[in-house]
Amino acid sequence: MRTDDLVTMLATAAGAVQPNQAARRYATAVGWGALGAALLMATLLGVRHDLAAAVLLPMFWVKLAFVASLAAASLFAALRLSRPGLRLAWVPGALTAPVLAIWLLAAVVLTRADAAQRAGLFFGDTWNSCPFLIAMLSAPVFVAVVWAIKGLAPTRLRLAGAAGGLLAGTVGALVYCLHCPELEAPFIGFWYLLGMLIPTAVGALLGPRLLRW
Amino acid sequence: MQRIEEEGRGSAREERLRDLLVRGLAGDAPAYHAFLKELSAHLRAFLRKRLVRLPDEVEDLVQESVLAVHNQRHTYDTDQPLTAWVHAIAKYKLVDLLRRRASRDLLTDPLDDELDVLSFADTEAADARRDLRKLLEQLPDRQRLPIVHMKLEGLSVAETAQLTGMSESAVKVGVHRGLKALAAMIRGSA
Numbered sequence: 001m002r003t004d005d006l007v008t009m010l011a012t013a014a015g016a017v018q019p020n021q022a023a024r025r026y027a028t029a030v031g032w033g034a035l036g037a038a039l040l041m042a043t044l045l046g047v048r049h050d051l052a053a054a055v056l057l058p059m060f061w062v063k064l065a066f067v068a069s070l071a072a073a074s075l076f077a078a079l080r081l082s083r084p085g086l087r088l089a090w091v092p093g094a095l096t097a098p099v100l101a102i103w104l105l106a107a108v109v110l111t112r113a114d115a116a117q118r119a120g121l122f123f124g125d126t127w128n129s130c131p132f133l134i135a136m137l138s139a140p141v142f143v144a145v146v147w148a149i150k151g152l153a154p155t156r157l158r159l160a161g162a163a164g165g166l167l168a169g170t171v172g173a174l175v176y177c178l179h180c181p182e183l184e185a186p187f188i189g190f191w192y193l194l195g196m197l198i199p200t201a202v203g204a205l206l207g208p209r210l211l212r213w
Numbered sequence: 214m215q216r217i218e219e220e221g222r223g224s225a226r227e228e229r230l231r232d233l234l235v236r237g238l239a240g241d242a243p244a245y246h247a248f249l250k251e252l253s254a255h256l257r258a259f260l261r262k263r264l265v266r267l268p269d270e271v272e273d274l275v276q277e278s279v280l281a282v283h284n285q286r287h288t289y290d291t292d293q294p295l296t297a298w299v300h301a302i303a304k305y306k307l308v309d310l311l312r313r314r315a316s317r318d319l320l321t322d323p324l325d326d327e328l329d330v331l332s333f334a335d336t337e338a339a340d341a342r343r344d345l346r347k348l349l350e351q352l353p354d355r356q357r358l359p360i361v362h363m364k365l366e367g368l369s370v371a372e373t374a375q376l377t378g379m380s381e382s383a384v385k386v387g388v389h390r391g392l393k394a395l396a397a398m399i400r401g402s403a
Contacts, residue, residue, distance in 0.1 A: 001345040003257075006276050007249040009364045010392075011281040015385075021287045083288040084301035152287040155305040165390030213285075213396070 036140025135193025138172025161207020
């Protein structure tokens with residue numbers, strides 16, 4: 001088939017294309033993924049029983065804001081990396097700002113605390129399960145986000161996989177906030193971040209194979 | 214001075230092409246046809262420059278890239294420079310081709326030098342070596358028939374549905390999935 005014939009074939013009855021398909025796909029993926037994560041959390045872990053009291057504490061909202069701003073930044077990163085030729089521009093800055101902010105807060109908390117308390121502030125009661133539970137809750141989001149990226153056309157597959165993985169990790173962590181009893185900045189700045197970075201690493205690792213087109 | 218003029222021409226061409234694509238995405242078929250036709254010429258020049266040592270691959274890759282642009286046209290953000298979008302797609306397909314060849318050439322290395330000499334023929338480079346029509350014939354009926362009737366014979370969705378006994382939405386899905394499957398077959402076969 002000559003190229004001109006191919007062009008004619010493709011243009012014939014091509015029809016109109018729905019606008020904003022990337023945004024729609026991500027809305028669907030994050031919606032279903034978050035629902036899956038919430039169901040997993042509710043059935044396997046349970047909502048923290050003192051949630052009504054916890055929402056009155058400022059640190060509950062600081063934690064939520066930290067995770068939510070990372071989620072928003074990784075959504076922008078994934079949206080851009082799943083289409084050809086879009087630059088990341090300000091997105092790396094938006095990804096690092098919340099991390100630096102929580103680390104700064106953690107440093108302040110740790111320096112002001114007694115030496116004997118510092119280990120408790122860092123390890124909390126659940127350090128050995130927190131990262132893995134966040135990673136587990138992110139699994140349904142991960143699957144949905146990979147579906148969203150696959151329907152678009154990423155050209156930097158490893159980066160796109162990492163961004164999708166981070167988005168899954170942050171949404172998983174947001175849901176985990178409803179279960180998790182920890183509220184100290186040193187804990188959140190390390191163990192939450194570690195939990196969110198597990199699916200990020202998985203995405204970077206599998207991206208080139210999962211997202212090829 | 215000359216460079217400024219060239220850049221001016223370049224951005225005017227980018228504007229016109231972008232306008233054709235945007236109209237095409239809104240359903241203007243003649244505009245979309247003009248866009249793809251002009252784009253294929255740009256892609257040919259772009260890829261020929263980057264495949265100097267593989268001239269016989271150029272037209273195949275032009276076709277593969279045109280098909281990719283069509284299949285992925287829903288990923289174009291209308292605020293985005295068209296050049297950046299097109300080049301990202303073409304570069305992706307180029308790298309994909311070179312990677313495929315690199316793994317294949319490991320198996321056929323002894324012949325490679327001679328092949329390189331023989332392949333220097335400009336007239337042959339104008340023809341695609343891979344016949345997409347043959348690949349089309351390998352698609353399952355539910356994808357092949359909608360493509361043949363609608364895209365090659367120019368029948369409407371309703372006529373195609375009547376002729377094949379498929380529903381209208383199945384016809385549309387068949388075209389869409391068939392062209393994606395065609396791109397996947399190219400990737401697998403080359």
